[in-house]
Amino acid sequence: MKIAFIVFDGITWLDIIGVYDPITRLRSLGYIPDLSWDICSYKQEVSDNFGLKMSTTRIKPNLGEYDAIIVPGGLGARRLQFDEEFLDWIRTSLKVKNKVSVCSGALIFGAAGYLRNKRATAHFLELNALKPYCKHVVDERIVEDGTVITAGGVSSSIDLGLYLCEKWAGKEAAAKIRERIDYKK
């Protein structure tokens, strides 16, 4: 099982770290021993709007190689929904079975054409912007429709991480990881 975490300038770090934390414990706690992931972007290092920088591990790989791609939000996502070069790269994930977004990351999936005829959600301030891309925009924490899973704003990333833990490794794994990260229901 191989995951691509997508990062970009103007990211909201909690959007991705909130899902990264529970998921990576699937490997460290032994639930999915062969789980692997890359931090993917169009450049070597990306920064949030405050200047906090993280290094990426792969630049523009073919995303079709992955079992899951996870796209966070942030002010950068609003801009990237209009960047055709970036969207063409994202579209290499068309056949990926788990296309997952958090927060305003849904706008990128929308612009890539992944939400046509689908129910989807995003950060509550971006629901209107999401409408032109979807069949139904809903204000729910996590929405799964076919191969696409969209989650709400920022902190819903942790719920999303636990949701994916359950989907990929079962209820017991998700419950153990929830306990380990001390996340209350």
Added chain:
Amino acid sequence: MKIAFIVFDGITWLDIIGVYDPITRLRSLGYIPDLSWDICSYKQEVSDNFGLKMSTTRIKPNLGEYDAIIVPGGLGARRLQFDEEFLDWIRTSLKVKNKVSVCSGALIFGAAGYLRNKRATAHFLELNALKPYCKHVVDERIVEDGTVITAGGVSSSIDLGLYLCEKWAGKEAAAKIRERIDYKK
């Protein structure tokens, strides 16, 4: 108001990003316009145990310059509690009015001598390790005792971030930021 976020190899990223996100919104939403912060460490770039790397902005500054220092946990914190050179640097924060830890970061404060005669908490798996350093170890989400605030495991970092928002900018600011990051009570 000037904050030092302390980072190190073997960090749990969610420990720090969960508190970084709400706090930095105190500036972007205009509640504390002159809020500033540094990402401080003993080296240029630090990594979690999976290899996810972030850049630091200051190397071993005198922490006495700051109004708050925030120390996260992770496997690295367990090791650093026995690293006297690292602890000597942390001790430059002795007079800082807000000495804040998340998760196993409390072990670093304990080893630095900051928890003597104090109530404190940590990740629930580290409460025993914390005992020799404290007057009372308690299993609570957030514990404030004098100039030291300790928080529980991993996801309690978000609660801690909102707690500090309220402490520094009031209930209304904290409520607004909680709403913005879509964090349910």
